[in-house]
Structure formats: structure tokens, C-alpha cells
Amino acid sequence: MDLYFYNTLTKRKDLFKPINPEEIRIYSCGPTVYKDATIGNMRTNIFQDILRRVLRYNGYKIKHAMNITDVGHLVSDGDEGEDKMLKSAREEHKSPIQIAEHYTKLFFDDLKSLNIETPEIVCKATDHIKEMLEYVEELIKNGYAYETSTAIYFDVSKLDKYPILTNIELENQKAGARVNVDPEKRNPYDFALWIKAPENHLMKWNSPWGPSYPGWHIECSAMGQKYLGDQFDIHTGGIDLIPTHHENEIAQSKGKCEKIPANYWLHGEYLLINGGKMSKSLGNVYLLKDIKEKGYDPLVYKIFSYSCHYRNKLNFTWEGIDAASKSLERLRNSYQKNLNGTDELPEEDKQKLVQIEENFHKAINDDLNMPLAMSFVWEVARFEKKNPEVANLLAKFDTVLGIKIDEISSQKEDIPQEILDLVEQRKIARENKNWAKSDKLRDLIAEKGYTVKDTKNGMELSKVSKGTPFFDMLQ
RNA sequence: GGCGCCUUAGCCAAGCGGUAAGGCACGAGUCUGCAAAACUCUGAUGAUCGGUCCGACUCCGAUAGGCGCCUCCA
Numbered sequence: 394m395d396l397y398f399y400n401t402l403t404k405r406k407d408l409f410k411p412i413n414p415e416e417i418r419i420y421s422c423g424p425t426v427y428k429d430a431t432i433g434n435m436r437t438n439i440f441q442d443i444l445r446r447v448l449r450y451n452g453y454k455i456k457h458a459m460n461i462t463d464v465g466h467l468v469s470d471g472d473e474g475e476d477k478m479l480k481s482a483r484e485e486h487k488s489p490i491q492i493a494e495h496y497t498k499l500f501f502d503d504l505k506s507l508n509i510e511t512p513e514i515v516c517k518a519t520d521h522i523k524e525m526l527e528y529v530e531e532l533i534k535n536g537y538a539y540e541t542s543t544a545i546y547f548d549v550s551k552l553d554k555y556p557i558l559t560n561i562e563l564e565n566q567k568a569g570a571r572v573n574v575d576p577e578k579r580n581p582y583d584f585a586l587w588i589k590a591p592e593n594h595l596m597k598w599n600s601p602w603g604p605s606y607p608g609w610h611i612e613c614s615a616m617g618q619k620y621l622g623d624q625f626d627i628h629t630g631g632i633d634l635i636p637t638h639h640e641n642e643i644a645q646s647k648g649k650c651e652k653i654p655a656n657y658w659l660h661g662e663y664l665l666i667n668g669g670k671m672s673k674s675l676g677n678v679y680l681l682k683d684i685k686e687k688g689y690d691p692l693v694y695k696i697f698s699y700s701c702h703y704r705n706k707l708n709f710t711w712e713g714i715d716a717a718s719k720s721l722e723r724l725r726n727s728y729q730k731n732l733n734g735t736d737e738l739p740e741e742d743k744q745k746l747v748q749i750e751e752n753f754h755k756a757i758n759d760d761l762n763m764p765l766a767m768s769f770v771w772e773v774a775r776f777e778k779k780n781p782e783v784a785n786l787l788a789k790f791d792t793v794l795g796i797k798i799d800e801i802s803s804q805k806e807d808i809p810q811e812i813l814d815l816v817e818q819r820k821i822a823r824e825n826k827n828w829a830k831s832d833k834l835r836d837l838i839a840e841k842g843y844t845v846k847d848t849k850n851g852m853e854l855s856k857v858s859k860g861t862p863f864f865d866m867l868q
Numbered sequence: 869g870g871c872g873c874c875u876u877a878g879c880c881a882a883g884c885g886g887u888a889a890g891g892c893a894c895g896a897g898u899c900u901g902c903a904a905a906a907c908u909c910u911g912a913u914g915a916u917c918g919g920u921c922c923g924a925c926u927c928c929g930a931u932a933g934g935c936g937c938c939u940c941c942a
């Protein structure tokens with residue numbers, strides 16, 4: 394089945410044609426590990442995960458590289474200011490390496506919680522200083538870079554066209570309006586490839602230009618080329634990376650080998666909080682931890698993100714999380730019911746399932762249209778006949794969704810004896826048709842964080858955790 | 869100043885030039901001692917105005933409101 398991606402490079406949906414159908418090569422701009430990853434960052438990681446899963450659903454093998462930026466970007470100014478890694482290090486009284494290790498671990502913990510696959514290649518910037526230096530030297534050799542008293546700059550005027558990802562005319566831009574432009578730069582839009590370190594700079598390496606450290610964009614170019622080659626299939630990142638980071642990666646690659654590094658550039662939109670941007674100053678930054686602490690299964694956030702296309706802004710609200718929580722619970726419920734279902738599936742129904750699967754496949758292949766795909770997931774989840782074949786289809790869909798649809802809630806032995814006693818008492822009360830006592834016990838159990846329900850098959854007990862179904866049957 | 873995006877039922881949110889997917893919530897019902905769960909049913913003419921067209925939510929223009937980028941940011 395044809396696969397389409399909206400390509401920032403061409404500004405339209407393009408049919409996906411792999412360079413080598415045997416292996417799709419992808420590069421994703423990963424985290425800068427100097428602070429907690431927010432749920433906004435995670436939205437982008439979820440989008441990248443869906444991309445992987447959809448490619449695999451289509452039978453492709455993948456070689457996916459993601460960088461860990463452990464030598465900081467600059468804090469604020471164009472090419473100056475304190476390094477972010479160093480700032481965190483100073484504030485938290487740790488070494489830059491400790492900071493990087495700490496936040497790298499937290500980042501991967503979040504990915505794990507969200508059932509996001511780890512890329513085949515995870516590469517740290519500080520492990521590739523040599524490759525970066527070689528890259529810069531080559532740019533100088535090719536005439537695309539020059540040295541000033543403070544840095545090595547990329548000369549954008551040497552390119553046939555800059556920028557190419559956006560339609561802006563540089564003359565109309567207010568370069569330097571908010572940032573002081575280094576007077577030694579040849580063009581205001583020249584960016585630093587390599588920066589000469591001040592005396593007391595913590596992270597620095599020896600180079601032909603003395604103790605110094607890399608600029609922001611060079612790491613992705615160097616590592617992308619090392620692991621995926623001069624040209625690979627797909628490059629991804631957040632939408633904010635378009636005008637600067639990705640533009641400059643393209644510039645670097647053109648300067649080095651006259652090629653645009655990737656054929657398809659996919660960008661994920663922002664997550665909004667109450668209709669606006671998430672920012673520390675507004676105090677509306679949420680972490681995955683915050684969602685967990687409210688008792689939600691972290692995968693609830695994943696479902697939540699499927700309600701909106703990755704190229705549209707998604708507004709985060711707790712109401713939305715609550716809705717997603719119900720959805721996750723119901724989908725898992727449906728899976729279990731179908732797994733244990735004994736309804737016959739007539740040929741007609743089997744045909745229907747085949748048709749729905751095709752619709753699902755078409756939706757995910759149309760630029761990862763998850764909201765539409767979810768509507769077909771629901772069609773299956775709400776299928777009238779309950780049969781393991783229906784469960785199998787849900788499981789197949791879950792290879793894309795990654796919501797652990799086959800997960801059931803905690804085991805009986807996790808339930809405290811106190812609760813089990815109350816349940817037993819209630820059972821006796823019900824047998825004696827003492828409804829008043831029975832209801833009172835149910836309230837008491839609820840107060841202690843458990844929910845008890847009466848079904849035809851007996852009582853169901855579950856911990857009140859949001860997103861997991863009620864499947865602890867107590868006979 | 870420049871570039872760009874968005875506005876669909878209470879909320880979240882798709883597709884589509886030919887009379888609006890889905891999820892959550894609400895309401896009604898089936899079931900149940902009750903409740904819960906499950907299942908069934910139920911709602912929008914598409915920010916406003918104008919144009920093109922046999923026909924527009926879907927194209928074009930204008931207006932209003934909201935948002936993003938041009939600086940580090942997913």
C-alpha cells in the first residue's frame with residue numbers, strides 16, 4: 394500500500410520512495426539533557442515512534458539514529474551566552490557529565506513508560522567530537538567556513554539558496570533586533586560551527602583553533618552522516634527546529650557534500666497548554682511524572698496524543714487526559730472480552746474485519762493520520778461479535794498504537810489482606826441480601842482505593858488506577 | 869515589520885467540491901437488589917460576510933478572534 398508523508402522540504406504530501414527498500418534510514422533530533430523532558434517533548438517522541446511503527450507495519454526494516462545532546466546549546470543569545478549544560482551543572486552543583494547522565498536516564502525512563510521504542514542507534518555528541526572537527530575542517534576546506542577571533546562560522550552567502558525550508562526573505566527579517574550580531578560575521582545569518590572556549594569554560598576540547606567546543610548544529614550533521622550516510626530517507630524533529638537547526642544542518646551538508654541529507658523532513662507540531670505555549674515562566678510545564686502522580690497509566694498520554702494529527706497543535710487539558718483514560722480502559726476491556734469471546738464469526742463479519750483493517754492501514758499510511766486510524770480501532774473494539782480473531786486484529790493495531798492493549802490490572806496478591814477481608818464480608822452481606830451493609834462496605838472499599846463491581850460471574854475488584862481494566866475476578 | 873497556521877456539536881478532534889469519522893461528557897433505554905461495567909439510541913450545516921460553481925465546511929477574497937515563528941526551545 395502506498396505511503397505518504399507531508400514533507401517540509403516540498404511543502405506537500407509526498408509518496409514515500411525509500412532509497413533502499415531493504416532498510417529505511419531515519420535520523421531524529423533527540424533531547425538536550427540538561428533538564429527534564431516535558432510532555433511536549435514527549436509528544437514529538439510519540440510522533441517519531443508512530444513513524445517507526447507505521448514503517449514496520451508496512452514491512453520495512455529500520456535503521457533509526459537519535460542523538461543525545463550532552464554538550465549544551467547556548468542559553469539564549471544567537472551565538473553567545475552560557476552553555477545550558479554548564480548552567481544546570483552550576484545550579485545543581487554537579488559536573489556536566491553528571492547532569493547529562495541524570496537527565497538521559499530520566500528521558501529513557503519516560504520513553505519506556507510510554508512504550509516508545511529505543512532507536513537502533515543512540516549517539517552522544519561528546520562521543521563524536523572527532524567526527525565533528527573533521528566535518529568543520531572539511532567545510533573550511535570547501536570554502537564554506539571562516540574563522541574569527543571567537544569562532545568558526547558557516548558562511549551562508551556561499552550557498553545557492555538559504556534558507557530553503559521556509560519562505561522568508563532574509564532582507565526582511567530583523568536579524569539582530571533581539572540579539573547582538575557578532576561584528577566579525579560576514580553575514581548576519583552565519584552561524585557558529587565551532588566556538589573558541591573562554592578561559593574558565595568547563596567543557597572544551599583541543600582543536601586546530603585551541604581549546605573550544607562544538608556549535609549546536611554540527612553534531613547532528615556529523616553523527617547523521619557517520620551512521621546513516623550522506624543521504625538517508627527521513628529526518629524528524631519538532632516544528633521549532635525547522636527555521637534554524639534543520640536549515641543549518643542542510644547548509645552544512647550542502648557545504649560538505651553538496652547534498653540535502655534527507656529526502657523527507659517530518660516535523661511534529663507543538664503541544665499547547667490552555668491554548669498557549671508551555672513555558673517555565675508561565676508555570677505551565679508538565680512532565681510525564683505529573684500525569685503518573687495523578688494515578689493515570691502513562692500510556693493514557695499516548696492515547697491522548699492520538700486524538701490529534703501530529704502536524705496540528707494539540708491542546709493539553711486534564712479533561713482530555715481523563716477522556717483518554719476512559720478510552721484506554723475500554724480498549725483493553727474490549728481486547729480481554731474478545732480474547733475470551735466465543736461468538737461465531739460468520740464469513741460476512743470476517744470480511745468486515747478485513748475491510749476495517751484496510752481502512753486502518755490506509756489511515757496510518759496517509760501521513761500518519763492517527764485520529765482517523767483510531768476511529769477504525771474503535772470499530773473493531775466495538776465489534777458486535779466477541780471472538781479471539783477480533784482480539785487478534787486489535788493486537789495487530791497495537792503494533793502501531795503501542796498502548797499495551799493486552800495489559801490487565803494488578804494481580805490478586807497485590808491486594809492487601811484488609812481489602813480482601815472487606816470484600817469477603819460484603820460477599821456474605823450480599824448472600825444474606827443485607828443491601829445496606831453491602832453498600833456501606835462498597836463505600837468503605839472505595840475509600841481505601843479499590844473498586845468492587847458485581848457481575849454475573851462474581852465480583853470484580855480493581856485498584857482505582859486510571860487506564861487499567863477491571864479484571865481481577867474474585868469468585 | 870516579515871513569514872505562516874488555526875477557528876467543525878459541551879470538550880478533544882478527522883475526512884471530504886455533492887448534503888459532516890471517532891473519542892469523552894450529557895440524556896434515554898437494556899441489564900442489575902442498587903451501583904458500576906457493558907451494550908443500544910440520541911446531538912452540529914461548519915467564526916462572520918461575500919465570490920466562483922449545477923453544488924462548498926471543503927476553492928478564492930475580506931472581516932473578527934486565537935496562535936506560532938523570525939533568539940535557545942519538541
